[in-house]
Amino acid sequence: MKIAPCFNLKCFCYLGLLLIQLSISSVIYASPEISITGLTSELEANARAYLSLIKEPCESPQWKIKRLFDESPQQVEKALRALGYYHPKIQKTLTWEKGCWASVFDIQLGSPMIIKALDIQVLGAGAQEPFFAELLESNSIKVGSIVNHGQYEALKSSLQAQAEAKGYFDNHYELKRLAVDLSTNKAKIQLHLQTGNRYYISRIDMTENALHSAFGNKFLQINQGEAYDREKIVKSHQLLDTSGYYKEVQLKYLRQQAEDYYAPLAVNLKNLPRHAMSTGVGYDTDLGFRISAGYKNRYLNESGHQFIADLNLSLKKSNLILEYVLPYNNPLKNRLSFFSGITYENTEYVDSQKIEVGTRLFNRLYGQLVLSEQLKYVAERFRNSNSDPYETRFLLVPGIAISNIRAEKKDMYLDGYKYMLELNAAHRSIASSVSFIQTRFNLKMAYSTFWGGRIIAKTDLGATAVDVFTDLPSSYRFYAGGDNSVRGYDYKSIGERNEFGDVIGGRYLVTGSLEYEQTIIDDWSIVAFIDAGDAFSTSMDLKLGVGLGIRWYSIVGPVRIDIAAPSEDFGDVHFHFSLSTSL
Secondary structure (H helix, E strand, C coil): CCCCCCCCHHHHHHHHHHHHHHHHHHHHCCCCEEEEECCCHHHHHHHHHHCCHHHCCCCCCHHHHHHHHHHHHHHHHHHHHCCCECCCEEEEEEEEECCEEEEEEEEECCCECEEEEEEEEEEHHHCCCHHHHHHHHCCCCCCCCECCHHHHHHHHHHHHHHHHHCCCCCCEEEEEEEEEECCCCEEEEEEEEECCCCCEEEEEEECCCCCCHHHHHCCCCCCCCCECCHHHHHHHHHHHHCCCCEEEEEEEECHHHCECCEEEEEEEEEECCCEEEEEEEEEECCCEEEEEEEEEECCCCCCCCEEEEEEEEECCEEEEEEEEEEECCCCCCEEEEEEEEEEEEECCCCEEEEEEEEEEEEEEEECCEEEEEEEEEEEEEEECCCCCCCEEEEEEEEEEEEEEEEEEEECCEEEEEEEEEEEEEECCCCCCCCCEEEEEEEEEEEEECCCCEEEEEEEEEEEEEECCHHHCCHHHCECECCCCCCCCCCCCCECCECCCCCECCECEEEEEEEEEEEEEECCEEEEEEEEEEEEECCCCCCEEEEEEEEEEEECCEEEEEEEEEECCCCCCCEEEEEECCCC
């Protein structure tokens, strides 16, 4: 097929229009060039921020460009003065080429303005306040440094802001001056802040609500008679808001009602509903279909006592926990509770029914770092294989645990870690059927990678010293295997075995997991993992499971689908599915 040359009039017109269009497009998409030489990057950025010319496109009228160009030296000088250079020499040129304009500014800075003297004083009742001294100590303005108008204005503002935050509402400047000597390039800064008198809390007026005012006062970080402190009031607001008792919180200092510099602090509170209920359904391959229900009475009385009930049902494992909570001292950090629970478990390797009652002391040490001590009495009926008779053991178990969690949301992932270390014990001479000491530590870490994935690592370790292992109830023995242990193995199928081959658990536990998760699209990701572990009493024989999986981050939580195989037989593929909360 031959293509005929395009020499007719129609082709010629088409080519002409194309050239015109290209030339117009080059003008439309061209942008003016403003070159500034002789300045540091900081000075140049400030100069460009002051230049009106920089906002004009190529198509702006020439008369406007010329006017702004003529005004530009004053704007540049103002920008440089702000950073301490009062004697710049500016050479400028303006040109037009190819339908657009360009300008060049060649600047010689000259000598900077140096601070020769500082006279910064806090006068009045607040003169000796340490927070003013700390602010001035951290101030970046020093004798011998170059004048910076921004730092000067920031210091003025921060001194007054600190005065306002600490209750010196009548503050004002008796003297504020930045004096420069153009002949010597020396400057003097004078700031004399008169604080006036400080204001105080005359009383705390708390609105009536379902809880006693004395209970609400436990969340307040500021007391009657103390000086006004905005930081303490903001902290009080945060504690009340996160207490779980109030849906609306407002703290307001009624300065207009001040008498002799004392004014009331109004605390307006509205309670959350007294009753809260929750329900849920789920499924995992360890326990099958699950149903959960929860009830919470947020305030049984005006002292903030609470009642909590949690029920979890499945064909293989169920439990009911009832707890009565008494906040004391600091209600967010210190709680005493009395609890009781019933647990039923009947799986291929565990058959147990347990009743327990006890008391627990909860102390938040810092952030989410929690120390808890408990004492509980346990009655457990169990058997280790279908051929064994049921046995019943009674235990009085004191225990202590420390836990922490640090996590933050990054896209659809939670990054951070959580851990728990616990110690429990019992002795035959103190209302127990067996003597033992047991410790357990579990840790989980999850951190995002730069390429849209994350690495998840976890471990679970345990050890038991016991006088007669056969007397130890099932709930105090260690098992491994399953969705949240060693995948590729059935739930609690890893452990010491008896002469009939039945899994009877072990004195020790060692499990670990390493998983890499990669986002593929929207809320979907894929994972590759390797798990290892064993529950044993004499010698450890690590079981290994490897596999791949899919995650879907639904609105109710991540859905996990894993396919894993044990190292003993890669043909024995196990399917693991669960719906659970994140980290």
